Amino acid sequence: MMKLPRVECPCCQRHIAAGIVAGAPSKGRLWRHDPPERPARFGDALVSCDGSLDIVDLPAYGTQLEFTEPEDPAGGEQPESTDTMSLF
Template sequence: MPRVECPGCARQIAAGMVAGAPSKGRLWRHDPTERPELFGDALVSCTGSLEIVDLPTPGVQLEFDQADELELEEELAGPMGTMALF
């Protein structure tokens, strides 16, 4: 997952993609950097946790290289011109 700067604490936090918006991501929940001094052992999330942010690179669809049909036929045909079943 790409890491994005949190607007609340300015740390680099992982961001997961948001459905329907490939260029947007939701920051993972994380603790503020000053948590031990201010809050002790209490579990407190950073104000930037779960915020939707812009991802550094837009989502792209995975592309496969097109193999030549001749190469593909040679791979499928066995040593005696037979085709593998499994």
């Protein structure tokens, strides 16, 4: 599982996940998100924040994204690691 960096939206100041932009490792595109006042102002209508899909600077330029191992819910032992790495 890969965790995307979270960046503050310039419009609503919420911390939103940002996916990396191809060819620009220091830039990210904010994920689509609702404005905080959506239910009060727009009811049930689907309305995106004005900052959705904006391209923003990522906080940690040049660092490798981390892959995390899913936790075993049963609490059992993890299988022994091998010298090979799976690609998928």
